[in-house]
Amino acid sequence: MIMRAAGPADAAAIAGLLAASWRDAYAALLPPALLAGKRDRLLPEWQALLAAPPGIIRVAEEAGVLHGMAALWLRGEDAYLDSLHVAPSGRGGGLGRRLLAEAMWEAVAAGARRASLRVIEGNDGAIRFYTRLGGRVGAPEAGEVAGHPVRLLRLHFDDLSALVLAAR
Structure with missing residues (x-):
């Protein structure tokens, strides 16, 4: 890879x-109409x-096929992780951790x-992933995805170097 x-x-x-990742991860959290045609x-x-x-946009590729991506935006001493996605067939094998560690490094x-x-509140797999790496969950806040109201949880990492070590 x-x-x-x-x-x-x-x-x-x-x-x-x-x-593909959204259709898999958010099927129970977002309306099907919002997930249909998402690529376009x-x-x-x-x-x-x-x-x-x-900011920083990293991809994981093998034989010309994209298997994962991480995108984070930089604001001074703060990094905002906009996206971390792994193809549904590749989840659970450590690729997300590797991508996160590289981008955060x-x-x-x-x-x-x-x-x-x-x-998105209810995305328990993602919440577990980030809290295992030291993320601290903040209070729920109102938000929206493509006009659809959702509850969002903000996760914070106070020490980026510690996150990189935990993800490696």
Whole structure:
């Protein structure tokens, strides 16, 4: 498995990976209509993001097939994990941890010291994943996904170096 920086040519593969991951992870949390056609709605967004990345976007690829991706945005000493997705068939094998460790290590090198992310309330697998790595769960907050109201949990990592070590 090759871990590398994502580029503009990866937009379609990232949109496809995210759509498959969302259909699998959020089937019980979001309406089917929102999950249908997700790839086509994500493609223009990722084309724009990859044209001028606001942070670090890493992909895991093997034989030309994308198996996972991590995207985080940098804001001074803070890193915001926007996306961490592994293809449904590849979950549970450590790829998510490896991607997270690589992306966060780059963030540390860029001066980040803390990290946060948001998870849809009820996404218990993701919450367990991040809390096992030292994430601290904050209070629920109102949010929305494509106009659909959801409850979100913000997770905080006060020491990014400790997160990198835990993920490795």
